[in-house]
Amino acid sequence: xxxxxxxxxxxVMHIDLNSCFATIEQQARVGLRxxxxxxxxxxxxxxxxxxxxxxxxxxxxxxxxxxxxxxKLCPDIIGIESDPPKYRYVYHKLMEIMSDYSAHFRMxxxxxxxxxxxxxxxxxxxxDLVEIGYEIKQRLRDEIGCAMRxxxxxxxxxxxxxxxxxxxxxxxxxxxxxxxxxxxxxTLELQDLTGIAARNEHRLNxxxxxxxxxxxxxxxxxxxxxxxxxxxxxWHQRLRGWEVDDVDYELKSCGRQYVLESPHLSRRQIVQxxxxxxxxxxxxxxxQGKVARGxxxxxxxxxxxGWKGHELAGLPFFSDQAxxxxxxxxxxxxxxxxxKMISVTCYHLSDGLGNQxxxxxxxxxxxxxxxxxxxxxxxxxxxxxxxxxDTLGTGIYVKAKIPFGSTxxx
Amino acid sequence: MDSRQEVNERVDVVxxxxxxxxxxxxxxxxxxxxxxxxVTELGLRHPxxxxxxxxxxxxxxxxxxxxxxxxxxxxxxxxxxxxxxxDA
Numbered sequence: 058x059x060x061x062x063x064x065x066x067x068x069v070m071h072i073d074l075n076s077c078f079a080t081i082e083q084q085a086r087v088g089l090r091x092x093x094x095x096x097x098x099x100x101x102x103x104x105x106x107x108x109x110x111x112x113x114x115x116x117x118x119x120x121x122x123x124x125x126x127x128x129k130l131c132p133d134i135i136g137i138e139s140d141p142p143k144y145r146y147v148y149h150k151l152m153e154i155m156s157d158y159s160a161h162f163r164m165x166x167x168x169x170x171x172x173x174x175x176x177x178x179x180x181x182x183x184x185d186l187v188e189i190g191y192e193i194k195q196r197l198r199d200e201i202g203c204a205m206r207x208x209x210x211x212x213x214x215x216x217x218x219x220x221x222x223x224x225x226x227x228x229x230x231x232x233x234x235x236x237x238x239x240x241x242x243x244t245l246e247l248q249d250l251t252g253i254a255a256r257n258e259h260r261l262n263x264x265x266x267x268x269x270x271x272x273x274x275x276x277x278x279x280x281x282x283x284x285x286x287x288x289x290x291x292w293h294q295r296l297r298g299w300e301v302d303d304v305d306y307e308l309k310s311c312g313r314q315y316v317l318e319s320p321h322l323s324r325r326q327i328v329q330x331x332x333x334x335x336x337x338x339x340x341x342x343x344x345q346g347k348v349a350r351g352x353x354x355x356x357x358x359x360x361x362x363g364w365k366g367h368e369l370a371g372l373p374f375f376s377d378q379a380x381x382x383x384x385x386x387x388x389x390x391x392x393x394x395x396x397k398m399i400s401v402t403c404y405h406l407s408d409g410l411g412n413q414x415x416x417x418x419x420x421x422x423x424x425x426x427x428x429x430x431x432x433x434x435x436x437x438x439x440x441x442x443x444x445x446x447d448t449l450g451t452g453i454y455v456k457a458k459i460p461f462g463s464t465x466x467x
Numbered sequence: 468m469d470s471r472q473e474v475n476e477r478v479d480v481v482x483x484x485x486x487x488x489x490x491x492x493x494x495x496x497x498x499x500x501x502x503x504x505x506v507t508e509l510g511l512r513h514p515x516x517x518x519x520x521x522x523x524x525x526x527x528x529x530x531x532x533x534x535x536x537x538x539x540x541x542x543x544x545x546x547x548x549x550x551x552x553x554d555a
Contacts, residue, residue: 087510
């Protein structure tokens with residue numbers, strides 16, 4: 058356990074597109090520039106805002122707020138329905154730019170990425186990283202558009218680089234080193250740190266830590282006591298600039314949820330939308346070359362209640378039909394009324410479409426071939442060219458949306 | 468909400484193909500009713516794929532309204548898909 062601060066030259070750069078989807082819409086549609094806009098996943102007043110432009114944020118609009126609530130604070134806010142292909146394009150452009158500086162870059166989500174310059178060629182790593190940061194900002198403007206802005210943070214590890222990127226929004230560039238670490242942390246609240254939300258803040262308060270500086274000064278045993286696990290040790294190292302976050306997490310589950318478009322849908326209509334979700338989850342699962350053994354269904358009701366059901370199969374499966382057979386059976390026990398949201402998740406994932414499947418008989422082998430043939434046709438002629446007759450007409454409601462968090466499906 | 472109106476009409480387009488970062492820029496659009504639109508700025512061009520077909524989407528403005536054009540790279544056709552007025 059290293060007690061000292063990491064005094065190495067900061068070589069990690071975090072790039073974060075400002076209010077990403079809103080900025081991209083303002084870039085694309087000139088008439089939206091300088092105006093308060095909120096990106097929503099559905100064109101209704103009741104839908105939650107996914108991203109707000111800086112003009113909207115300046116008037117108190119927050120992410121997660123319903124559009125009609127935002128309108129009370131900002132009557133002229135414009136709700137724009139999200140356009141995922143546009144955001145994917147910008148994501149790939151950002152990736153292209155980052156890859157010019159290092160082979161060791163990683164996209165953390167659709168709107169942020171990290172470059173580790175430590176393993177870059179000397180001709181690049183030897184350059185001033187602040188200069189490279191400004192160069193990347195300029196390239197975003199040149200190669201995507203003049204309205205594009207990003208925040209850049211440079212530090213000895215990923216956590217501090219992300220912290221630095223959040224210091225001066227929008228369009229900031231900050232560097233955290235061992236020399237200004239205390240000064241920077243002194244300006245922040247606990248919940249300003251990525252990974253510290255209300256629950257973790259309570260844990261820290263319980264051991265007498267109320268500020269990031271107190272957290273930095275705490276010894277390992279106090280932090281271990283606060284988090285009741287090795288997580289405390291990771292925080293001890295992370296805050297000192299040592300790298301603990303350069304890890305890849307394995308895909309453990311794969312799912313999708315849908316907030317019903319109306320509270321007045323019949324059971325039959327809800328089941329159709331569930332079936333649509335199952336086909337979408339099946340395609341996601343197979344796109345990652347995975348098979349599953351479990352299916353779980355979660356239902357949220359209008360009275361804020363939740364219901365969950367799940368089933369585990371003896372053999373792995375991956376076809377829409379197999380997932381649907383289980384999902385339909387599980388959903389039969391779901392609440393009869395007041396359903397607001399449905400979600401389907403496949404779990405107990407393992408690799409490969411499985412040669413082992415064909416060992417269990419002709420029927421499974423046939424199902425495997427049919428599923429792959431349907432995927433190939435949908436890949437060639439467009440999504441949902443072939444789908445179950447049951448889900449005919451659900452496509453206008455259950456549209457593909459932006460995959461937050463993971464970049465696996467981009 | 469958004470002032471976006473679906474148009475979906477086949478249009479004639481004059482475009483320039485250059486060597487800069489924006490390789491293709493639509494300059495002028497003629498709608499079936501004969502109305503001509505002079506493009507003053509290209510906001511963003513992005514490709515979308517529908518199966519194996521690539522459609523290039525151009526979001527442009529004439530200074531008064533914004534427009535969304537779709538160029539089908541396989542069929543070499545232009546469609547004006549949406550118009551967005553600024554008085555939303």
